[in-house]
Amino acid sequence: MANYFNTLPLREQLNQLGVCEFMENSEFADGVNALKGKKIVIVGCGAQGLNQGLNLRDSGLDVSYALRKEAIEGKRDSWKNATSNNFKVGTYEELIPTADLVVNLTPDKQHTAVVNAIMPFMKQGSTLLYSHGFNIVEEGMQIRKDITVIMVAPKSPGSEVRSEYLRGFGVPTLIAVHPENDPEGKGLAQAKAYCVGTGGHRAGVLRSSFVAEVKSDLMGEQTILCGLLQTGSILSFDKMIEKGIDPGYASKLVQYGVEVITEALKHGGVSGMMDRLSNPAKIKAFKISEELKDIMRPLFQKHQDDIMSGEFSKTMMEDWANGDANLLKWRAETGETAFEKTPAGDVKIGEQEYFDNYLLMVAFIRAGVELAFETMVEAGIKAESAYYESLHETPLIANTIARKKLFEMNRVISDTAEYGCYLFDQACKPLLADFMKTVDTDLVGKNYNEGKDGSVDNAELVAINEVLREHPVEIVGRKLRKAMTAMKAIKTV
Amino acid sequence: MERGFRGEAMKQPVVHIRHLNLKYKNNVVLKDLNWTINRGDNWLLNGISGSGKTSLAKIIAGQQSAVGEIDINFDTTSKLPARVLYVESWYQFKNLEGVANFYYQQRYTNLQFKETLTVKAELKLFGKENNLDFTEAEVLIDALGYSGQRDSQLIELSSGEHKKLQLIKALWLKPQLLIIDQPYTGLDVNSRKVLNRLLDEAAAEGVTLILISNDEHAPSAINRFALLEGTLVEVASAEELQLEADQPLREIPGFLKVPPNYSSDHIVKMVNINISYGEKQVLKNINWEVNKGEKWLLQGHNGSGKSTLLSLLNGDHPQAYTDGLYLFGKPRGSGESIWDIKQRIGLISPEFHWYFDSSSTVWQSIASGLYDNFGLTLELPYSKAQKVDELVAYFGLTDIKNEILGTLPLGKQRLTLLARTIIKDPELLILDEPCQGLDQQQTRYFNQLVDELCSNGMTLIYVGHYESALPDTLEKRIVLEKGTVKIIEDINVPETEPADFQQVN
Numbered sequence A: 001m002a003n004y005f006n007t008l009p010l011r012e013q014l015n016q017l018g019v020c021e022f023m024e025n026s027e028f029a030d031g032v033n034a035l036k037g038k039k040i041v042i043v044g045c046g047a048q049g050l051n052q053g054l055n056l057r058d059s060g061l062d063v064s065y066a067l068r069k070e071a072i073e074g075k076r077d078s079w080k081n082a083t084s085n086n087f088k089v090g091t092y093e094e095l096i097p098t099a100d101l102v103v104n105l106t107p108d109k110q111h112t113a114v115v116n117a118i119m120p121f122m123k124q125g126s127t128l129l130y131s132h133g134f135n136i137v138e139e140g141m142q143i144r145k146d147i148t149v150i151m152v153a154p155k156s157p158g159s160e161v162r163s164e165y166l167r168g169f170g171v172p173t174l175i176a177v178h179p180e181n182d183p184e185g186k187g188l189a190q191a192k193a194y195c196v197g198t199g200g201h202r203a204g205v206l207r208s209s210f211v212a213e214v215k216s217d218l219m220g221e222q223t224i225l226c227g228l229l230q231t232g233s234i235l236s237f238d239k240m241i242e243k244g245i246d247p248g249y250a251s252k253l254v255q256y257g258v259e260v261i262t263e264a265l266k267h268g269g270v271s272g273m274m275d276r277l278s279n280p281a282k283i284k285a286f287k288i289s290e291e292l293k294d295i296m297r298p299l300f301q302k303h304q305d306d307i308m309s310g311e312f313s314k315t316m317m318e319d320w321a322n323g324d325a326n327l328l329k330w331r332a333e334t335g336e337t338a339f340e341k342t343p344a345g346d347v348k349i350g351e352q353e354y355f356d357n358y359l360l361m362v363a364f365i366r367a368g369v370e371l372a373f374e375t376m377v378e379a380g381i382k383a384e385s386a387y388y389e390s391l392h393e394t395p396l397i398a399n400t401i402a403r404k405k406l407f408e409m410n411r412v413i414s415d416t417a418e419y420g421c422y423l424f425d426q427a428c429k430p431l432l433a434d435f436m437k438t439v440d441t442d443l444v445g446k447n448y449n450e451g452k453d454g455s456v457d458n459a460e461l462v463a464i465n466e467v468l469r470e471h472p473v474e475i476v477g478r479k480l481r482k483a484m485t486a487m488k489a490i491k492t493v
Numbered sequence B: 001m002e003r004g005f006r007g008e009a010m011k012q013p014v015v016h017i018r019h020l021n022l023k024y025k026n027n028v029v030l031k032d033l034n035w036t037i038n039r040g041d042n043w044l045l046n047g048i049s050g051s052g053k054t055s056l057a058k059i060i061a062g063q064q065s066a067v068g069e070i071d072i073n074f075d076t077t078s079k080l081p082a083r084v085l086y087v088e089s090w091y092q093f094k095n096l097e098g099v100a101n102f103y104y105q106q107r108y109t110n111l112q113f114k115e116t117l118t119v120k121a122e123l124k125l126f127g128k129e130n131n132l133d134f135t136e137a138e139v140l141i142d143a144l145g146y147s148g149q150r151d152s153q154l155i156e157l158s159s160g161e162h163k164k165l166q167l168i169k170a171l172w173l174k175p176q177l178l179i180i181d182q183p184y185t186g187l188d189v190n191s192r193k194v195l196n197r198l199l200d201e202a203a204a205e206g207v208t209l210i211l212i213s214n215d216e217h218a219p220s221a222i223n224r225f226a227l228l229e230g231t232l233v234e235v236a237s238a239e240e241l242q243l244e245a246d247q248p249l250r251e252i253p254g255f256l257k258v259p260p261n262y263s264s265d266h267i268v269k270m271v272n273i274n275i276s277y278g279e280k281q282v283l284k285n286i287n288w289e290v291n292k293g294e295k296w297l298l299q300g301h302n303g304s305g306k307s308t309l310l311s312l313l314n315g316d317h318p319q320a321y322t323d324g325l326y327l328f329g330k331p332r333g334s335g336e337s338i339w340d341i342k343q344r345i346g347l348i349s350p351e352f353h354w355y356f357d358s359s360s361t362v363w364q365s366i367a368s369g370l371y372d373n374f375g376l377t378l379e380l381p382y383s384k385a386q387k388v389d390e391l392v393a394y395f396g397l398t399d400i401k402n403e404i405l406g407t408l409p410l411g412k413q414r415l416t417l418l419a420r421t422i423i424k425d426p427e428l429l430i431l432d433e434p435c436q437g438l439d440q441q442q443t444r445y446f447n448q449l450v451d452e453l454c455s456n457g458m459t460l461i462y463v464g465h466y467e468s469a470l471p472d473t474l475e476k477r478i479v480l481e482k483g484t485v486k487i488i489e490d491i492n493v494p495e496t497e498p499a500d501f502q503q504v505n
């Protein structure tokens, strides 16, 4: 199978990369009707599978799970997840032929095998749904021409998809119809209904394309979302140990720090996060983040280039064919880092202290968010997509680190994200070696403001504030966040 | 604030407070308060909502500051830890770091990956941190009837069970000064008696107690009584701590005088309902019918399955998709969404309160009940905004309607949530221990409101433990025991839990 994106002429590549439209609330007025009474069969019951299914059923839709034989016979976790929550479970042979909509929520690397196994059972004119376009775009999977192929991709981990739904909201979601597979023209209506069923319509929906979703999603997760959080956390911890900070304190600062710091992004974007610092600290964080942007830009660009050319997916699939040799090695290494092995100490760290004593992470986050956004936009991805894949998702991923450190983050994210995260981490650490030599405990571990009188140059501060606020990620972010909160109050289901 | 710790002398009072002053916004809460707690004294303290009981406790425990002087004198010769421990009236599990992202229905969802510690692991950790002997905890666990919870995940505990866990920790640690805010809330009759015995034992070993409660059945070790009214007014006995109900009842808003718009005569029907988590069965063969307009009391020990039962009704339980469950006349899972169900139900429970987003104002929180979401940002149409205003006035919340919910005393927060519950004039009102954490006076007022609100023919299911804490309108009772229906009967006068309940253990 050929990489779908690479088979397209440039004109069409740009055309599909540029699909990006923020959908009005009124477009969801039909609720779940397009799927009401239809049989929805989800393949796979993991992080996304279980939580999307719970939401769909709670929205009044008919949901069951088709699992592979081994999972049913071995009563694996996926089988337990589904049956213990009172879902009907069956084999492909039993359930797929009855399905109007088949939802593929297995790990991305398995998609070719899974789709080949289920396609013969799918009825004429049914629909196949993905939550990530990897299989279609990177592997060029060909789907039978009578089948409609759509995507509904929630921009958050599965647990969040569920918790936000139950709070009466949802998570921002990308939807798309594969242009090669929309024989009856019903794809968009079904994608919208599915999106309502999962609650996504209450948080902002982008009409996207398979291509745009894949190329931006891979970029975000490899760089700012997972890769940089991992690198930044490990380097910060090691620096504190090197400089004699108490290991329990260091471990706690790093584990919970990213969550507290990135929480500020949710409300006020990058400038909101920087505003949590004192004036001198903000100026310092700004300067080191500028330096970090210069150092890391080529690496961000390399990741984006490899994603665009298909090089990334090729190497990842090769590693998989090789028994996941690199993936398993890197996973083991991550589990063995000093940060991972040092338990958080029993010390109280106040909310503001996480900012004041962890300036380095604030700088990492500003640099990473802006770089990821800039690099995506330069590559032809639209600002709205780039915002969701960078700034928006950062606090959600940071939350997983707070729960159980990097192990938890890598468990929750998808297999492609995990591989890309390690790839970035491997390259980024050596790249930052010289920079890290210049870092002392005033940036990580101790209060930066200590012993300073707080005076700053007015003109400099004004200029910095301006740069922060006028960055394109801030401009599009203000618009999207406003749309999201306005939507929170409107109930359409 | 001056805060001193001295280690030397047995002759010194345990706590010596001089000229303590505290203001909240523009109100004086504590005014030049003086208090001497001598060794051998164990105090019972009460005061109206907003009198600063909780603040005073937190100030002594060093968790809040104020103007004035406090000396705490620990006994250096004692084996007991030289510590002040404060047990909150209403424990917010959410406060644990790193688990803030739970949602309240999560404990009903079967997830293979375990996210929180078990009770036993949590206690082991606590014991290790404080050098305690685990066999002593075992004794407390058995005494308080907590053995069944040993292997439960923290997330699976109900609020009453969380409270017990906090009490077990406190009684195990035996700090030299132990302050418990509303020790009895959420505990059933039997647990209350056991708790009193354990508190007496702790006092005999040298723990100084301060209990904040107006319960007449305090442990016998309690020998001093005081009312907090800006300063401390000492009284002779627990009976004198009872406060007069002073809240006038207002005219009920017009839109609540209209009966709810019922679509079916049958509200709930359960036929042989079973619910289990893995091996653990929490509900067994439940058969129960609730018809329109009926007023039910639901009772049972902590952990008897009450909250699971209610979660089936409110669309919060994934295992509700099963044969034999009918809501509002329709089998569950016949195309209705949970939002359709919630639109007909008003619910509050301690767990719901835990997870409610308390960063909105009182007004916004009430308005959000119209949409079954948490908090609200959009402007409401005039007719709906007016309903919110009417309710705010009826519940006496006008003065604080623009205050952030989370900054208010517990009683006001509960009134706000009750108002939120009622705003859509629901067919079914579910009040699951709505008065947990409230004192008796607040409870009485709250229940009077419930009586009034239900007089339009609304259907009610009310969970409550004690006779004083029940509204008069209740007419039928269902009692659960270990996940089965023990009693279904008519009640004319609400009683305490049946006599045989008190003999358990």
Ligand SMILES: NC(=O)c1ccc[n+]([C@@H]2O[C@H](COP(=O)([O-])OP(=O)(O)OC[C@H]3O[C@@H](n4cnc5c(N)ncnc54)[C@H](OP(=O)(O)O)[C@@H]3O)[C@@H](O)[C@H]2O)c1
Binding pocket: A043, A044, A045, A046, A047, A048, A049, A067, A068, A071, A076, A077, A078, A079, A104, A105, A106, A107, A108, A110, A113, A114, A131, A132, A153, A154, A155, A156, A157, A158, A412, A413, A414, A415
């Ligand atoms: N995780 C995220 O944050 C996230 C966010 C948005 C979109 N997505 C997308 O959602 C999809 C699912 O990801 P996930 O993270 O939910 O995966 P996951 O948690 O790893 O779950 C995968 C499920 O698929 C089953 N499975 C694995 N290999 C299989 C095979 N060869 N044949 C059949 N079933 C198989 C597994 O069950 P058994 O092994 O028991 O059979 C398991 O239930 C992916 O396309 C991903 O890109 C994920």
